[in-house]
Amino acid sequence: MKLNVLQENLAKAVTQASRFVSVRSQLPILGNILLKATKTKLTISSTNLEISVVTQIGAKIEEEGEISIPSKVISDLVNNLSKETVLLESEKEQLKISTSGFTSKVLGMNASDFPKIPNILTNPFVLPKKELVESLSQVIFATSTDETRPILTGVLVIIDKNDLFLVATDGFRLSKKKIRIDSQKNQKSLQKIVIPKGILSELGRSTDEISEIQFEIQEKEKQVIFGLGDVVLSSKILEGEYPDFEKIIPKSSQISVRLDKEEFLRAVKLASIFAREAANIVKLKLSKDSVKVLAESSSSGSQETQVEAKIEGEIKDFEISFNYRFLEEFLHSVVGDEVKMEFTTMDKAGVFTDSTDPDYLHLIMPVRIQN
Amino acid sequence: MDNKSSWKDTLEIVKVSVSPAIFSTWFSQTHLAKAQEMGERMLVEVGCSSLFVKSTIESRYFGLIQDSISKVIGKPCDVVFVIKENPEKGVVKELNISPLFQSEGKKDEKNENLLEVLNRAKIRPNFNFENFAVSGSNQMAHAAALAVSDSLGSAYNPLFIWGGVGVGKTHLMGAVGNSALKKNSSLKVLLCTGESFTNDIIEGIRNKTTQSFRDKYRKLDLLLIDDIQFIAGKDAVQEEFFHTFNTVTAAGGQVILTSDRQPSEIARLEERLRSRFEAGLIVDIAPPDFELRCAITQIKAKEKGIVLEMEHIQMIAGNIDSARKIEGVLIKLMTEIKLKHLEISNELIESVLGKGIETNGKIVKKDPSEVVEAVSSYYQIGKRSLLGDSRARPVARPRQILMYLLRTHLGIPLEEVGRLVGGRDHTTVMHAVGKITELATTDVHIREDISKIKLGI
Numbered sequence: 001m002k003l004n005v006l007q008e009n010l011a012k013a014v015t016q017a018s019r020f021v022s023v024r025s026q027l028p029i030l031g032n033i034l035l036k037a038t039k040t041k042l043t044i045s046s047t048n049l050e051i052s053v054v055t056q057i058g059a060k061i062e063e064e065g066e067i068s069i070p071s072k073v074i075s076d077l078v079n080n081l082s083k084e085t086v087l088l089e090s091e092k093e094q095l096k097i098s099t100s101g102f103t104s105k106v107l108g109m110n111a112s113d114f115p116k117i118p119n120i121l122t123n124p125f126v127l128p129k130k131e132l133v134e135s136l137s138q139v140i141f142a143t144s145t146d147e148t149r150p151i152l153t154g155v156l157v158i159i160d161k162n163d164l165f166l167v168a169t170d171g172f173r174l175s176k177k178k179i180r181i182d183s184q185k186n187q188k189s190l191q192k193i194v195i196p197k198g199i200l201s202e203l204g205r206s207t208d209e210i211s212e213i214q215f216e217i218q219e220k221e222k223q224v225i226f227g228l229g230d231v232v233l234s235s236k237i238l239e240g241e242y243p244d245f246e247k248i249i250p251k252s253s254q255i256s257v258r259l260d261k262e263e264f265l266r267a268v269k270l271a272s273i274f275a276r277e278a279a280n281i282v283k284l285k286l287s288k289d290s291v292k293v294l295a296e297s298s299s300s301g302s303q304e305t306q307v308e309a310k311i312e313g314e315i316k317d318f319e320i321s322f323n324y325r326f327l328e329e330f331l332h333s334v335v336g337d338e339v340k341m342e343f344t345t346m347d348k349a350g351v352f353t354d355s356t357d358p359d360y361l362h363l364i365m366p367v368r369i370q371n
Numbered sequence: 372m373d374n375k376s377s378w379k380d381t382l383e384i385v386k387v388s389v390s391p392a393i394f395s396t397w398f399s400q401t402h403l404a405k406a407q408e409m410g411e412r413m414l415v416e417v418g419c420s421s422l423f424v425k426s427t428i429e430s431r432y433f434g435l436i437q438d439s440i441s442k443v444i445g446k447p448c449d450v451v452f453v454i455k456e457n458p459e460k461g462v463v464k465e466l467n468i469s470p471l472f473q474s475e476g477k478k479d480e481k482n483e484n485l486l487e488v489l490n491r492a493k494i495r496p497n498f499n500f501e502n503f504a505v506s507g508s509n510q511m512a513h514a515a516a517l518a519v520s521d522s523l524g525s526a527y528n529p530l531f532i533w534g535g536v537g538v539g540k541t542h543l544m545g546a547v548g549n550s551a552l553k554k555n556s557s558l559k560v561l562l563c564t565g566e567s568f569t570n571d572i573i574e575g576i577r578n579k580t581t582q583s584f585r586d587k588y589r590k591l592d593l594l595l596i597d598d599i600q601f602i603a604g605k606d607a608v609q610e611e612f613f614h615t616f617n618t619v620t621a622a623g624g625q626v627i628l629t630s631d632r633q634p635s636e637i638a639r640l641e642e643r644l645r646s647r648f649e650a651g652l653i654v655d656i657a658p659p660d661f662e663l664r665c666a667i668t669q670i671k672a673k674e675k676g677i678v679l680e681m682e683h684i685q686m687i688a689g690n691i692d693s694a695r696k697i698e699g700v701l702i703k704l705m706t707e708i709k710l711k712h713l714e715i716s717n718e719l720i721e722s723v724l725g726k727g728i729e730t731n732g733k734i735v736k737k738d739p740s741e742v743v744e745a746v747s748s749y750y751q752i753g754k755r756s757l758l759g760d761s762r763a764r765p766v767a768r769p770r771q772i773l774m775y776l777l778r779t780h781l782g783i784p785l786e787e788v789g790r791l792v793g794g795r796d797h798t799t800v801m802h803a804v805g806k807i808t809e810l811a812t813t814d815v816h817i818r819e820d821i822s823k824i825k826l827g828i
Contacts, residue, residue: 026395026396027392028392030396047423049396049421050421115426116426116430117423171472172470173471174471221425222454223422236420236421236422239456363471365470365471
């Protein structure tokens, strides 16, 4: 293998690939990334056996071939090189990297041990990138980090004719977002899969200027593949029974509260100063045309912020408490200027929506307080 | 040998041949998904956790796996690889339900609680307003009960419901308790019969625990007493009931009573009790009419999971006049269907009706000649022609009704009916009974005729 490639392109691809490498693998080959030169392209792949990436960058190939190189070494090296053409040359199981005034020999491994990574999409859906990435950011934060229930660490994707639903929950809150898609490619009526959140947040990191993301489910292989221009990301599908989220979404509500997002966010942040020391609890107290956000800590003090609101329904002394982190994360995810909260009783989940976006729904379970 | 242990043994053999790193990366995440015998050979399905595990093992270690598993099982094996999560891995995960999903679970718990509460109140859960069919005969009582359940203690206190057997008095009373408890499960509600009220007092007096008796009844928010006429003539019980009634109503509690006759007709009821009963609302429930019986049949059939055609429903409702008997017929029908695997048909229902009537035949013990008299006077046909040979319809139809009544209402054997009605054959009687049963389903006049003649007997 012998080729010339621009440092910027190589650095970007190698950095991305190094994020997919498994750090603590017992098998050394899995700590490597694979470089493969074919015709006019340099293909860079890596995997941690759950998620994987294949990137193609343009290069001037003099000799085809492949080699696998420890990810840390190569990414550190390439990122610190000056912006110029880099010459890569493999000699048996060594990679020679050279620019003007710099040469290095990196010990690699035989590429034949490297796992085969899927990088071909046969019949993909096409999803608008901007919308998908924005929607994912409204959902991913609600996934669980608790590995004892792996299914909740992923995002449930439901494809139902013209609609694609994204759902995530960690058992305390739930986010649901609907995207409309082109149904012509969709032969099956209903598909439900759970995709690990890692691969989905990687979609948002892609800075390439592309407008569409290709998406394919390979049911037999239990894989999902995303095509973003020259980059192909794949991940295994999480297996297991996703909890029946439809039935916990309240069908009706007693009270509805509309308030300004920024004002409410500021109030929650102010409350969080004291709430941090008191199990993260902030209390919302409803009155005729405002919401009081209260927090107190036995060691540092208390605060009370009043936020103007439009309130409908029977509010007689209604109080409800939430974990401020959940409120804050929800408010950060809202695009519009106004949020709507709907409550039934103080021990039932509150429904949070963006007034301007009917496709987005968020549930937060209140904290129960003994009086 | 089961899949799990044979796979464990296979992996032990594999472990020897590969490096620990390879073993832990690739093989530790596999399991034996399926082993199926195919004649001489075994078909073995190996579940791999991901595509990479599958493709690596499949391409590099296929031979090793096949040899090892064949040795362990002792038969040549064909190995296929699938991507499948080890089902045992997920066993622990459902232990703690997170709060968001728990809230739903809570609801179930609440339902269970309601059952428990109903049980404590001695109210049958299926006594509710939803499955209470309303028609002209019980409309008033139903409306009163609804009003009472909406505003306990203030609408009509006491509510006194009276009517014959099997018209739905207890059902209506239970429904009030049921809906009250559904709204607020902490209410103190008790449904008891006049008889068990009596027994409780006797018990109290005998064991000197009248105080606990008083605690039980006097602190109730809703007291439901079925068949209150039982306390008539029992002085001590009436006295105790009088005080209980006063305490409960004074504290804003509701009292509902049922009886088989109205207060003014209950003999030996103390005057002060009678006047109190009469101070509330007294409603009566008349025996169900044909349409209501149809509705009841439908509701009960649905509860029992029997699918009935409208025709069948009308056949049952047309021939049976009390709600309890309808229940009995449906139970019989259900057993016939389940035990003999019969399809529901007109004949089956006819035969069930016939049997039902036979056992219920004891109810009326009347001289057959009185029935003959009643029929002949109702239709204004001379006895001679009624029992005679004429086959003209104006005579034959009343004759068939006569046979039907003798058979079903008095429960007289077929042969005997034939002998009574001018020495006819028992098959003629069978035909007549079948004919009228059928007509009663469809023909309003016949139904009316029959019920009027019954009144006359």
